[in-house]
Amino acid sequence: MNEDLFEIGGLKLTSRLFTGTGKYGCDSVIPDVCEASGSEVITVALRRVDLQSDTGNVMDFIPKNMQLLPNTSGARTADEAVRIAHLARAMGCGDWIKIEVISDNKYLLPDGYETAKATEILAKEGFVVLPYINADLYVAKDLVNAGAAAVMPLGAPIGTNRGLKTREMVRILIEEIELPIIVDAGIGRPSEACEAMEMGADACLVNTAIATASDPTMMARAFGRAVKAGREAYLSGPGATKKHADASSPLTGFLGGV
């Protein structure tokens, strides 16, 4: 299994789990999460980065060996995404860029047309472009033509933790698209990441499920292992399960008996 490297934008990666920097109760947990997950690529919302701040910046917590994947979160058009990408490069974040173009704040679904436009412009400029899209074959094909380095279909809308709802569509992308397929958004449990990997996805990006777990570091480790397990299963044969649990402790106790 040691030979099973994952190559993207000329970079050879041993881990197929990408992580994020958003939603943590405290950024100082990020280094532990990175280590526990084994992840080598981490995404960061450019709009959150404040280089002028001396009160601590998310960039300070990203381990130096990680590949930075700035994203264009907040962009509503191709034009805005391109400007954010330029800003990211100017800020020294490197050439990788995750395109997120979302003009629907209700479901946070990505705009395929604007995403393809931004991808085309940035790929020509030499960026390693990883676009976040709906699991849509035609958009994915446009992205191949536009010069994307990978395609990142959603498993379910961002932050929903609903899992791999787009299973069949992702499967089609895996079958039809030559580029690496990285399942991004919606994955809520390690078992679901494992399933995506078993189906043949090349990698998964997980943020909310790790950042909002009671113990993000342990959850990161679980995801790291799940992604590995799924990958091994894909290389050898299928199989996966799901389970659920809910913890609850009173949140309205302070009201003194409602």
Add this chain to the structure above:
Amino acid sequence: MSFYPLVKKYMDAALDEQFSAVSEDDVRRALAKTSLDANDYMALISPTAVPFLEEMAQKASRLTAQNFGHTIHLFTPLYLSSFCSNHCVYCGFNAKNKIPRSRLTMEELEVEAKAISATGLKHLLILTGEAPAKAGVDYLVECMTVLQKHFPSVSIEVFAMDEDEYARLVDVGVDGLTLFQETYDETLYAKLHPKGPKKDFRYRIDAPERGCKAGMRVVNIGALLGLGDWRKDALLTGLHLKYLTDLYPEVDIAVSLPRMRPHAGEFQPSTIVEDRDMVQIMLAQRLFLPRLGITVSTRESAEFRENILPLGVTKMSAGVTTAVGGHTQHNDQVGQFEICDDRSVEEMSTALRKCGYQPVFKDWEPIFDMETTGV
């Protein structure tokens, strides 16, 4: 389009009866759904839902963490001008109140902006009363030339204006609009706003929508809880939020939950909105609109603000003064209302961290002037 006909429809209906007709099964059904309609929302706001608050809280807490994580956005209001031609009976800046009035000059503004920015805050909310001759759109545009140097994100909480006036402000970098309807009860509204341009109920109710059309990225609305029947106002606020969310999916629609506070005038709230009521409103809104931004101001106590952290709140103000020039000048200016949580940005951040929440100072990158700056 206008939300006004819907307000009329609801307010003319027998809302009290509808609230009391809600059954426990209606509440349970609403709790079990992932996508709630207006009836579900009404059920959760109703008195019948009170025994279900804990269940609502568990679900609201999960939804909030999923959508926003363990983070709270911090911002601070900056009062630019206390001149006002309106007669809102519940407000300290009411034209009838004999208080010293002032307006910041650009030099004074620069000093205030620097002081606020030095605390780490990058999101600013600028406020004025309604006095177009003293502090109108031109004045706000002028202020933006100063503020843009210090803040990536500036929102306005001023008077209602026309769409092209909002568009002018968007053009100079304003990205958010906060405008409170105060109350959705038109009859009560008329009593509370006896004189001044704010008297026009309909013009005000359609203003947030004009802001959406003009390209504001965040539009924040709310009712001043306690002015009227809070259940009705909360219901209509929720429906207004939904109306805007459905029509303008590209805009971040948000709500504030201000409760009446003591102030320099004589008017006192007609109903007391208890902590429990306020929690019920917030929970119902979170379940109804899982991606809704929810702001809780320093009108609330530090203790209450900490207790409600996991329930739905996403934005808080910190280091607040409601007096013009209050961030740097220790003068005798009267504030718009009294604040309750007077912690500094530093103290607020420490408290949030202690509760397991990350204070977020910056969440916006103004990319529109990149071209001019050559990036």
